[in-house]
Amino acid sequence: MRVVRLILQYILTIILAMSVLALILINIISSTVLNESYIMSKLEEEDYYNQIYESAESNFENYIHQSGLDEEVLNDIITKEKIEKDTKIIINNIFDGTDTEIDTDEIKNKLNENIDNSLGRKKTATEEKAINEFVNLICNEYKTTILTTSYESKINTAYQKVIKYINLAKKVLLILIGVLVILIVLLTIKRIYRILARLGLAFVIDGLLFLLAKYFIDAKIKIETITILSSSVSIVLRNILREIINIVAKDGTILLVLGIVLIVLYAIIKSIRKSRRLQDQYDPEK
C-alpha cells in the first residue's frame, strides 16, 4: 500500500510539473507575442518606424529612375509620423479586428504637387497617364513596405481563436494544478511535510526543463540571423525571440532555486523528525 501511494505521489508530481510548465509557457506567450501593447513597445524600442521610413524611401527609388522624373519629386512624400500611424492601424486590425484601410491620399497629393513643381509646365495627356501610373506604383509600394496585407482579418480571426483557447487552457490548468495539489496533500496527510518534497520535485523538474530548453535553442537555432519579410521585421522578431528565451531561462532558474529550497526544507524537517524519533527510542525515562 505504501509503495502504491508513493508511486501515485510521483505520478501526480510529474503531472503537476507538466501543468505548471504549460501554464508558465502559456503566460509567456500571451504576455509577449500575443500582447498588442508588448508588440507596440518592441516596435518603439527597435526604432521600427524609422527603419520602415528608410526602407520605403529606398524602395521608391526603384521606380524613380525608370520614370524619367527627378529624384526630388520623392522629397517629403512620407513622414515618420505617417508610418507610425499606419503601422498602428495594421496592428489594431490584427489584434482588435478593426477594418481600417491605409490612406494613401496624403502621399498621392504631395507626390503630384512635387511632380507639378518639378516639371514647371503643363503635362501632356501621355505624361498625365504615365504620372498617374507612377503615383499608383509609389502608393502600392508604400503599402507593401509597411506590410499591409489582405490577410489582416484572417489573422485576427485566428488570433481571436488562439486567445479563446489560451484563456480556456489557463483556467483548465489552474483547476488541474489545484486538484493535483489537493490530491498530493491527501496522499501525504500523515506526513504533511512531504508536500514540500513533491512541490520541490515538480519545480526542480520544471526548472531543469526550462534551462535545458534554453541551452537547446541556443545551440540549435540561429536566432541572430533569422530573416523574415524585411530587415526591420526581422530585427524586431529576433529581439522578441531573444527576450522570450531570456524569460524562459529566468523562470527556469527561479523554479530550480525554489524547488531546491523546498527539497532542503523537507530534508531538514525529515532529519529533525528522524533524530527526535531516535532520541525518543533511546530515552531511558520513556
Add this chain to the structure above:
Amino acid sequence: MPNLVGNTLKATIKELIVALIFTALIIGIGYFLFGARIEEAISLINKVSIDVENKKEVVETIIDENNKLKNYPEYGTEYARINIPKIDVDLPVYFGDTLEVLKKGVGHSSGSYFPGEGGSIIYMGHNSKKMFRRFSELQIGNEIKVTTSYGEYNYKIYDMQLINETDFDKLPIQKEKEILMVYTCYPFNNIGYATQRYVVYAELQK
C-alpha cells in the same frame, strides 16, 4: 548535529536524483513522441536564418595572360567603375541587370563578356540626372574608362544609335573584338516607360 546535517544532505541528494531521473524520462518520452517534429521545426527555422555577414569568402577576380577571367564577380556585386569624362559620369558597375542593381549604379548584362575578355560588353543605366541623362552630349572619339579590380580598360566611342527596346541584334554578343555597348532609355527626359534605347558603342584602345 553532524547526523542532522548528514541526513538532510542525504535526503536532499536523494530527491534531486529523483528529479534528474524524472527530467531525463520526460525528455526521453518527449523526444520519442515529438523528436521528428522538433527537428523539422528547427530545420525550418534555420532555413530562414541567413548569415549574410559570414556568407562566403570574397574571392578577387583575376585575368590571366590568355584573357581568361578567373573567379567571376558574384551576381549583384560591384566589380568596376565607369568613367566618362565628357559628361562627368563616374559610376559603380554591378554584375547584373535587376531593378535593385540599376538603382545602385550601372548594370552589366550577365550574358555579355567582361572587360578584358575580348568580346561584347553590355552596360546599362537609367537616364536620370545622376546617370546617363547627358548621353546626347557624347560624340564620336570621346573616351570611356572602365576600372576593374583586375585592370583598367580605355574605350573610344565610334558610334551612337537609337534603337527599339526589342532590337537585340543591335546589341550583338561576339568574341572577335572587344566592344563596350552602353545604353540608356530614350528620350532622355521621358516621363513614364520608354520603349527606345540610346546606345553608345566604344572599342577598346590598345
